Amino acid sequence: MSARWEDLVEGTAGPAPLVVGPLTRTDFVRYQGASGDMNPIHHDETFARAAGYAAPLGVGMLPAGVLGAWAASWLGPENVRRIRVRWKEQVWPGDVLTCSGKVARRYLEGGERRVDLDLLCTRQGGGVAITGWATFVVPS
């Protein structure tokens, strides 16, 4: 990995989109164990049905984490300075997610070279699960 400043013009797409899934309940449980968010709505079928859902709800920070990691794999994990995600459509077991992104803006700030990214996580069929924004520095 080493994205070059010269190549990061506005509108440039990142590397190959990351496709994840079909998501399983095990994926949710693994994420919840790792993050410490043990809300049963994301893994306990009985609890989720009692709350009126057909299945456990996808845990939102899982695709957010995948999206952030995908962006960091492009521009370097040490270089991230900001990531912001907004949840749109709910994610469910069986979903196949695609993470992608592009350069929204390239600029200098405080003597550093920076890029802002627009990030997107879509569900199978094209529905938007997450829109995101990130800022990375681009070291010389």
Next chain:
Amino acid sequence: MVDRAALGAVGAPFTLDVERGKIHELCRAVRATDPAYFTGDHPVAPPTFLTTTFFWEELMPGSNPWALVKMDQQRGMHAEQEYVFHGPPPRAGARLTCQSRITEIYEKEGRKGGTLVFAVMVTEFRDESGELVAEARLTGVETERAPETSG
């Protein structure tokens, strides 16, 4: 139902140790495969790692003021999450002092009708010299009606 009295509430400071094993575990869960996360004794944490405050808050009563917002369990949702790093993100071995506060509570009209009530909690992360190294910004929303219930 969101309690506006929660605005300005401040949690007790708590400690978060950035651990190599925890980094490995979260990376596995979010399909993060960059060697930077797995190399050396002090690998860098992935971008959303600070979500693991869940573990550390539990050790410090009163550290998470979000409960005071009293967002409805059925109609409340995580709307947005942001992490800002004032330099490189933390590495394994860092000990961070964290403190959360409720910074905003406001209303908006929803596109499908009905009032949406938003609440924002900001958590500050300081290193051992007291320098602000990162901030997390959680936005929750409470709808007037229950959200859609099928995929």
